[in-house]
Amino acid sequence: MMTADKPQERVLLKRNMGTAYFSTRRINARQAGEAFGLTEEEIETLCRERDASKRKASNCGLTVRELLIVSGVVAEYSDGEIAEHLGLNQATVTHHLLNAMDKAEVSTRENLARFAVNHALPLTEFPEKK
Numbered sequence: 001m002m003t004a005d006k007p008q009e010r011v012l013l014k015r016n017m018g019t020a021y022f023s024t025r026r027i028n029a030r031q032a033g034e035a036f037g038l039t040e041e042e043i044e045t046l047c048r049e050r051d052a053s054k055r056k057a058s059n060c061g062l063t064v065r066e067l068l069i070v071s072g073v074v075a076e077y078s079d080g081e082i083a084e085h086l087g088l089n090q091a092t093v094t095h096h097l098l099n100a101m102d103k104a105e106v107s108t109r110e111n112l113a114r115f116a117v118n119h120a121l122p123l124t125e126f127p128e129k130k
Contacts, residue, residue: 060119066100068124069093074113075126085126 059067072082083090104115
């Protein structure tokens, strides 16, 4: 077993061990933190990190703004229509769209929409186009 000499190293080591134990054992973060002697503050940090990790995995690495843009693509809105609906500049929409396409490793809007549906991304409802 590894040991640490300085208090900060000990906390980091305990925290990393707690995270690893938590990740492999399917126990909650509080149990993992208590098992490794983490402080209440460290346990809360572990809980927040685990929640953030889950959100990121469920979003396939897309940011909230990128998910909004993808939602517009799935609803068959143009970049201009998405920009108008969200109150953004069209260049901003295009920027986020390209980032989302890069993360999804696709090169067309159609493939991005397919990716979103196949991965059950948490999409935002857009009103039906008239």
